[in-house]
Amino acid sequence: MIFIHQPILEEKDNKCYINTFIDVDSESKKVWFSVDKKYGKYLCYERSDAFVIGLLPFAMRNGHDIKCETPLTESLYYQLETYFIPALAYNSKSLYHTKLDSPVGDSSELKNEHAVGTGISGGIDSLSTIITHLDTKFPAHNITHLMFNNVGSHGGGEKGKELYHIRLNRIREYCQKYGFKLIETDSNFHEEFPQNHLLTNTYANMFAVYMLQKLFGIYYYSSVGYKFSDLNLKENDLYDCANYDMFCLYMLSTEHLKLYSSCSTLSRLEKTEIVSKYPPSYEYLDVCGLHPYSCMKCSKCIRTMFALHILGELKNYKKIFDVDYFYGHYKYYLSLFYAYYKAHKSFFDELYPYIKNEITVLVKLKAIWIYRKFILDKIFKNGI
Numbered sequence: 293m294i295f296i297h298q299p300i301l302e303e304k305d306n307k308c309y310i311n312t313f314i315d316v317d318s319e320s321k322k323v324w325f326s327v328d329k330k331y332g333k334y335l336c337y338e339r340s341d342a343f344v345i346g347l348l349p350f351a352m353r354n355g356h357d358i359k360c361e362t363p364l365t366e367s368l369y370y371q372l373e374t375y376f377i378p379a380l381a382y383n384s385k386s387l388y389h390t391k392l393d394s395p396v397g398d399s400s401e402l403k404n405e406h407a408v409g410t411g412i413s414g415g416i417d418s419l420s421t422i423i424t425h426l427d428t429k430f431p432a433h434n435i436t437h438l439m440f441n442n443v444g445s446h447g448g449g450e451k452g453k454e455l456y457h458i459r460l461n462r463i464r465e466y467c468q469k470y471g472f473k474l475i476e477t478d479s480n481f482h483e484e485f486p487q488n489h490l491l492t493n494t495y496a497n498m499f500a501v502y503m504l505q506k507l508f509g510i511y512y513y514s515s516v517g518y519k520f521s522d523l524n525l526k527e528n529d530l531y532d533c534a535n536y537d538m539f540c541l542y543m544l545s546t547e548h549l550k551l552y553s554s555c556s557t558l559s560r561l562e563k564t565e566i567v568s569k570y571p572p573s574y575e576y577l578d579v580c581g582l583h584p585y586s587c588m589k590c591s592k593c594i595r596t597m598f599a600l601h602i603l604g605e606l607k608n609y610k611k612i613f614d615v616d617y618f619y620g621h622y623k624y625y626l627s628l629f630y631a632y633y634k635a636h637k638s639f640f641d642e643l644y645p646y647i648k649n650e651i652t653v654l655v656k657l658k659a660i661w662i663y664r665k666f667i668l669d670k671i672f673k674n675g676i
Contacts (some may be wrong), residue, residue, distance in 0.1 A: 293317065294347060294356045296618040300588035303549040308332025310503060313341065314484075314501045316356065325479040325503050330456040338402065340394060341365050342443065344372070345544060346443075346499030349492045350485050352380065352387040353529070359393040366397030367546045376543040382530040401548050406509035411446070411497060412463055412474070414578030416596065417514035420563035425512060425571050433510060437473045438463075444482035444489040458584040466576045494533045494540050498551065505549050512554035513541055516638075532615040532638075561599055568605035577612045586613050589628070591637040598629055602646045626650055627658035634659065663674070 295315040302309040308540050314321050323343070326336065338361035364372075373392050381389040384411040386590040402612065410421050425435045433481045440463050460476060467474040477500050482489070489496065496512065501511050516534040523536045533540065541551040567573045573578055588597070597613055600606040602621055630651055633640040634658055 294348070294351055294358045296340050296343045296358065296360045298344070298361045299340070301332070301335060301337050303329065303332060303391055305593060308335055310337055313430060314343065314347070320599045321484045323479070323484050325477065327477055327498070327504070331475055333406070336339055336402065336503060336505045336642070337362075338362060339365055339502075339505070341368055341505065342499050342502035342591065344368075346374070346396075346481055346493055346503055347485065348377075348390065349533075350487055351390045352377070352384075353487075354466070355388040357391040357393065360395070363396070364394040364397050365546050365548070368544065369394055369397040371543045378523060379494055379539075380528055381500070383525040383527070385527055387609050388441070389528045402409055404505070404507050405507050406432075406550060407436045408433060408510045408512075409437040409439055409501070409504075410435055410477070410509050410512040412440055412467070412472075413467070414463065414576050415514075415592075416560065416567055416577075417516055417555070418578060419516040419567045419573055419577070421512050421559070421571065423566055424555060431659065434514070437475055437507070438467060439475045439500065441475060441497060441500040442478045442482075443500050445493065445496075448483050448486065460577065462576065462584075475507075475621065477503070483543065490532050491529070492533060493539055497583050498541075498544055501551070502673070503551070508549055510545065510550050510552070512552050514538065515553045515556040515558075516560075535610045543557050560595075561602070561642055564596065564599040565603055565605075568600060568603055568608070574608045575611050577609060588613060588618070590641075591632045593638070594619075594628055594632055595639055595643060596624070597625070598643050598647065602643060623655060624658065626655045627662060630655055631659040631662050654662050 297311045297313040302311055306329045308329055308331070309324050309326045311322060311324045313547065314323055342360045344358055344360065344364060350668060351405040369392065376392055381387045407671060410418065411416050412424065422435060422438070428434055440460055442456045445450045446459065479500070482496065482501060492665065497513060501508060515537055522535065523538055528536055537553040541553050545551045561619060567577070579592045579596045580586050581590045586593050587645065595619055597606060600609060605611070606618070609615060626647070629640070629647070633644050665672055
């Protein structure tokens, strides 16, 4: 049994915190979430929504029910219990059908600023969301705030904290230069409840969003490139939760906070084309899955370089990639691309038809050599 105690607000050192104790059987863990003081008034301590969303995959993978001292929003409670949890459990190999126990769901509307937010990582997905929601014909849906969260994507421990702060400094510079309101969040949730971020990233980020549900009326969660036709719950416990983002975000929405899987009508290449026409990306694009800079070896770097190459736009990204080195060693990079393609890494299938005529026997043999030299071994093991 997981028991979520009453969340408590605390102010310290120009930061505002929500703290709570979470009991897992006989063990008690203190979980905190923080924002800058100016956003403290939007922290939601009146509901357990954020904690239940963040803990749900942990509970279902470890056979726990969840009990809350503070109410869940009624519509969220209803959707989780009636549709979402049963659907996930039924379509999985091993997930437990977690039962929820909350005081009678609260359906009253919290004071809300009706802000419109999205996350900012500097990657193709987040930048395409920002670009397509800046000045639309739907004023109430235009982005007003960007969020940068520390809820698992940077890793844990000192290395994770260092990576978070390096990336944060770059995001701050981008937001200051182009006039965006930035909300910086931090938490120990991912360290107290470590989970595979690939399998739980949507839940982790919605944990952060629901902490600020008194600020947001709309939030766009950037689709990673899976389109509506790719929606799939089958064996959802084994694969990236992005496979069912559209269903997940619909189930986690309430009448007061609408969540969208943004740009889900676009392929990764189509989103890359949108980003390539946005000059700020020439300086602030950040796609590397391993380092705070572009390593030009991981699958995210390789697929992005080749996508930009196919679009004829790679030349504009000399501040992000060593473009001269890429073209000077093009055959090697073709082999690296082919190695990832054969390893079934995400979104290489979409790009392969554009360069398949360049994949010669020699390129394929080089790809085999790459495997044998274990150059990609660590990257493949990390699931990047």
